[in-house]
Amino acid sequence: xxxxxxxxxxxxxREANVSVATVSRVLNNTAPVKKSTREKIVELINKYQFQPxxxxxxxxxxxxxxxxxxxxxxxxPFFPEVLAGxxxxxxxxxxxxxxCDTVSTNGDSKEQYERESQYLNILLEKQVDGIVIxxxxxxxxxxxxxxxxxxxxxxxRVPTVLINGSLPGHPMNRVFADEREGAExxxxxxxxxxxxxxxxxxxxxxxxxxxxxxxxxxxxxxRNGLAVRKEWLLDGGFSVESGKRFMNQLLQMEExxxxxxxxxxxxxxxxxxxxxxxxxxxxQDLSLIGFDDIPYAANSIPELTTVSLKGYDVGRGAADMLxxxxxxxxASKNTRVRPELIIRETTTPPR
Amino acid sequence: xxxxxxxxxxxxxREANVSVATVSRVLNNTAPVKKSTREKIVELINKYQFQPxxxxxxxxxxxxxxxxxxxxxxxxPFFPEVLAGxxxxxxxxxxxxxxCDTVSTNGDSKEQYERESQYLNILLEKQVDGIVIxxxxxxxxxxxxxxxxxxxxxxxRVPTVLINGSLPGHPMNRVFADEREGAExxxxxxxxxxxxxxxxxxxxxxxxxxxxxxxxxxxxxxRNGLAVRKEWLLDGGFSVESGKRFMNQLLQMEExxxxxxxxxxxxxxxxxxxxxxxxxxxxQDLSLIGFDDIPYAANSIPELTTVSLKGYDVGRGAADMLxxxxxxxxASKNTRVRPELIIRETTTPPR
Numbered sequence: 097x098x099x100x101x102x103x104x105x106x107x108x109x110r111e112a113n114v115s116v117a118t119v120s121r122v123l124n125n126t127a128p129v130k131k132s133t134r135e136k137i138v139e140l141i142n143k144y145q146f147q148p149x150x151x152x153x154x155x156x157x158x159x160x161x162x163x164x165x166x167x168x169x170x171x172x173p174f175f176p177e178v179l180a181g182x183x184x185x186x187x188x189x190x191x192x193x194x195x196c197d198t199v200s201t202n203g204d205s206k207e208q209y210e211r212e213s214q215y216l217n218i219l220l221e222k223q224v225d226g227i228v229i230x231x232x233x234x235x236x237x238x239x240x241x242x243x244x245x246x247x248x249x250x251x252x253r254v255p256t257v258l259i260n261g262s263l264p265g266h267p268m269n270r271v272f273a274d275e276r277e278g279a280e281x282x283x284x285x286x287x288x289x290x291x292x293x294x295x296x297x298x299x300x301x302x303x304x305x306x307x308x309x310x311x312x313x314x315x316x317x318x319r320n321g322l323a324v325r326k327e328w329l330l331d332g333g334f335s336v337e338s339g340k341r342f343m344n345q346l347l348q349m350e351e352x353x354x355x356x357x358x359x360x361x362x363x364x365x366x367x368x369x370x371x372x373x374x375x376x377x378x379x380q381d382l383s384l385i386g387f388d389d390i391p392y393a394a395n396s397i398p399e400l401t402t403v404s405l406k407g408y409d410v411g412r413g414a415a416d417m418l419x420x421x422x423x424x425x426x427a428s429k430n431t432r433v434r435p436e437l438i439i440r441e442t443t444t445p446p447r
Numbered sequence: 448x449x450x451x452x453x454x455x456x457x458x459x460x461r462e463a464n465v466s467v468a469t470v471s472r473v474l475n476n477t478a479p480v481k482k483s484t485r486e487k488i489v490e491l492i493n494k495y496q497f498q499p500x501x502x503x504x505x506x507x508x509x510x511x512x513x514x515x516x517x518x519x520x521x522x523x524p525f526f527p528e529v530l531a532g533x534x535x536x537x538x539x540x541x542x543x544x545x546x547c548d549t550v551s552t553n554g555d556s557k558e559q560y561e562r563e564s565q566y567l568n569i570l571l572e573k574q575v576d577g578i579v580i581x582x583x584x585x586x587x588x589x590x591x592x593x594x595x596x597x598x599x600x601x602x603x604r605v606p607t608v609l610i611n612g613s614l615p616g617h618p619m620n621r622v623f624a625d626e627r628e629g630a631e632x633x634x635x636x637x638x639x640x641x642x643x644x645x646x647x648x649x650x651x652x653x654x655x656x657x658x659x660x661x662x663x664x665x666x667x668x669x670r671n672g673l674a675v676r677k678e679w680l681l682d683g684g685f686s687v688e689s690g691k692r693f694m695n696q697l698l699q700m701e702e703x704x705x706x707x708x709x710x711x712x713x714x715x716x717x718x719x720x721x722x723x724x725x726x727x728x729x730x731q732d733l734s735l736i737g738f739d740d741i742p743y744a745a746n747s748i749p750e751l752t753t754v755s756l757k758g759y760d761v762g763r764g765a766a767d768m769l770x771x772x773x774x775x776x777x778a779s780k781n782t783r784v785r786p787e788l789i790i791r792e793t794t795t796p797p798r
Contacts, residue, residue, distance in 0.1 A: 117569055121568075127568060170527055171524075171527035173522075176522035179521065179548070180550075192566070193547070194545040194547065196544070196545065196546070197534065199531075214466055214543060217472075218468055218513070218543060220478075221478060336742070365746050366746070369746055372748055391687070392716075395716050397719070397720065397723055397748055
């Protein structure tokens with residue numbers, strides 16, 4: 097007796113070049129499927145001798161071929177890149193996506209976390225095959241016990257992967273860019289150019305991603321024997337508007353930095369805007385480095401030097417890990433993606 | 448006997464400040480709901496004497512409080528603004544969203560339309576209360592019969608609203624920005640500044656939104672007795688990259704325009720980038736006007752003059768219309784949103 101390769105509905109979907117939802121429709125006869133597509137699927141089921149047992153298992157497990165992605169704010173241009181990688185990889189395996197945007201339009205983060213709870217519930221009800229969580233509560237330096245437990249309970253019932261976040265004290269399956277290393281690269285680049293007076297601007301101290309970036313900055317300054325000035329450590333936002341605010345604050349100080357490491361590219365754009373209006377030339381009067389490498393970074397004038405967090409690779413890695421969890425293949429618990437320094441036109445030696 | 452106000456689950460959800468899905472969970476007892484929330488909902492059901500009949504109707508109609516939004520590409524910064532308006536308005540009425548991104552990562556539009564079909568099927572299966580469609584096949588100047596029929600069939604089964612698109616020959620519920628009027632505003636602004644040599648760059652001739660923009664441009668040129676030069680009518684993309692390509696084409700011509708009306712802001716950014724590298728000053732050597740007013744338009748250096756398509760208002764209008772259709776209130780068939788000229792720093796009189 098030959099051992100049959102354990103073919104899954106995902107394999108069938110991939111080879112038929114359709115979604116798992118379509119295969120599921122044929123298997124369950126729940127909705128009409130185009131005749132040619134149906135025939136192709138039936139043919140593959142026969143070809144691989146897709147087992148009645150496997151079939152029954154698929155049905156009883158209610159494989160839906162659907163993945164829910166919970167994300168905090170699709171208007172942040174960093175997320176689309178992550179989603180592009182995630183979708184590319186997962187679609188090639190036959191999955192379909194629901195994006196669940198939890199952004200609170202009035203900026204109320206409590207409302208955002210409630211919406212996360214709501215979507216977690218709904219995704220369970222809708223019986224998705226897996227869940228990916230980006231941002232929100234998993235980026236909090238100190239999430240509440242309730243918020244943590246909710247995610248843990250969900251992850252027991254359906255495969256769950258966290259992107260660029262974690263639940264302190266609870267090992268979860270996660271794919272993340274090394275933010276601290278990214279901050280070290282950015283700071284060292286400025287120091288290597290000859291800067292000594294370097295500010296850090298942006299983010300929120302209550303968020304773990306900001307703390308990691310600040311840590312990378314502080315460590316690198318200290319390793320190079322340079323002082324970190326408290327008044328040059330500005331936080332309170334990830335937006336263009338907050339970047340403008342930070343630069344206005346710096347402009348009013350008697351002593352100013354020669355370079356600013358911005359917590360993300362949007363902040364750098366806001367800083368650059370105000371610097372320009374104040375008559376400062378970037379990079380001659382002020383060097384700027386961003387973080388994220390959003391699509392616009394390469395198109396600003398001058399083009400923004402930044403650190404790529406490899407969003408596309410992170411997204412792809414998350415899809416891979418989730419697929420392994422869903423199909424019960426061996427999955428690593430953590431995948432770390434290394435950032436890359438992207439040198440463009442906004443950094444130069446100080447005058 | 449007093450006539451009771453016909454209270455719906457949406458009213459209950461709004462007043463309890465929860466989603467309809469949560470109310471539905473209490474009514475159906477399908478999943479746990481926090482005790483305080485449950486009590487608030489039960490209290491409101493009693494307060495309004497929410498009728499067993501209405502309750503039965505809700506259950507048999509399987510009100511889910513969920514809306515599916517099918518959109519072509521969340522990386523296009525125009526869509527988030529539409530979604531912000533849509534979400535703000537619909538959430539205040541208790542709805543929850545699923546975003547269905549149909550973008551084809553390899554740029555294959557056939558694949559994109561297939562994905563639209565797939566999502567339409569899945570949203571029907573998941574029994575959403577309503578569907579919003581933005582972009583994709585509804586922007587085609589000549590969609591296939593099959594693509595049209597599919598949307599019409601779906602709209603018979605579940606309330607459906609189209610944003611900024613249409614199905615030629617088939618009146619559908621739709622909310623749209625008047626693109627032709629926007630193009631007229633843009634072209635007239637350049638003419639009023641004294642420009643005579645005006646190019647149009649961007650979009651795809653196969654898409655109705657591009658044709659409307661070109662029509663507005665051509666009409667306004669003709670109304671002012673100005674010639675439209677075929678070689679200055681460039682199309683083939685909505686991206687920054689295509690904008691770069693258009694500007695490189697124009698740079699190689701013997702006679703060049705003094706102003707360019709770009710089919711969207713991303714194209715304008717690409718044009719500006721290449722103009723800058725070629726040593727041309729914007730707006731002194733070349734005036735540029737974009738279209739869409741994406742968030743970045745106000746942050747580029749110089750700031751981009753553009754036409755706002757009022758994405759936020761369009762999104763809000765669509766949520767309103769959909770809610771009216773779902774609750775069987777009187778809904779207008781069409782809502783037209785008027786664009787607005789936003790004058791910033793990239794347009795000035797020709798030398």
